[in-house]
Amino acid sequence: MRPRLSAAAVVLAALATAGTALTTAAAHATPGRHISAAAYSRPHQAQAIDARGPGVFPHSVDYDPHSRRFVVGSLAHSTISTVSTDGTVRTLVDDKRLVSVQGVRVDSRRNRVLATNVDYGLADRSSPSTKLSVAGVASYDATSGRRQWYADLNKVAGDGKQHLLADVTVAPDGTAYAVDQLTPTVFRIDRHGRASVLLSDDLLAGTVDIPNFLTGVGATAVAWMPGDFLIVAKADGSLVRVPTRHPEQAGAVRLSTRLSALTAGIRVLPDGSIAAVSSGLLTGEAAVVQRVRPCDHWKAATVTVTDSVADPVTSAVTAGPRGSTYALSGGLAALLMGRPNDGFTLRPVDVG
Structure with missing residues (x-):
């Protein structure tokens, strides 16, 4: 399951094609498949944010309601940054313990940021011997950027x-939960950084291959839900419900239709439903935003399409100011091709 980056030409060509196809698909969307953004109303003042962060290449984003800034990680550097609504990017964390930051999560109750540390072999500090050998979760003070603890999950x-480690979420009591793309594992980390395996179950096993890059991709996102259970999104468009007190009772959520693959990110909405976004990476089509409404305490759910995103390789969705929801396009295609970028895009989307 190692990424064969020496043979990445196929993936790079696919990504380049996807980038073109996404824009084309958005322009020629057909009813029932790609829904025009203009067909939906969004919060009145929500505007696209062109972030001025060259070389950051974020894969994930969360919103800090206290500072009123977004927080992003970097696949290319050992940094976590804040993003203002005017597009200003400032480094919050520069920690050499980090290689690539895959997931970020703001814990506003404790004024901290959680981050997952990975190594695709893409960052400026990577080497062939370290690819996929790094797996950790770190906690940082959201004001000073000071590291509070680091949990080595390997x-x-x-x-x-x-x-x-694809993503991390946090419960109201401060317990964090991280999911792994390459093994069917959910990790539990307490407020002091003490970690354990919460669940290892074939329900979370990966079935999606990204040609010449990764095989057996499973969990891509996780969210804590009221009632003390997790919803884990998988790359194949399925969801798994994991009770944190009785993880042995984990089960697949019965969906009215699967989420669009590759499912990249999820956001819990104020009413307890979920907004999910696909990446458009494997299909070459516009990334799709979907609303997932639960039934029977998330044992089942209905799925509807609410919007699409023309930006290439969308990778995350988050809350924003004044009730808005934003999708992130962080420049993954350029990173894989070894090209610089001028920044990245946060685009408001409709969640129905």
């Missing part, structure tokens, strides 16, 4: 396998 897993 050591916790103790299985000798490759791990790729």
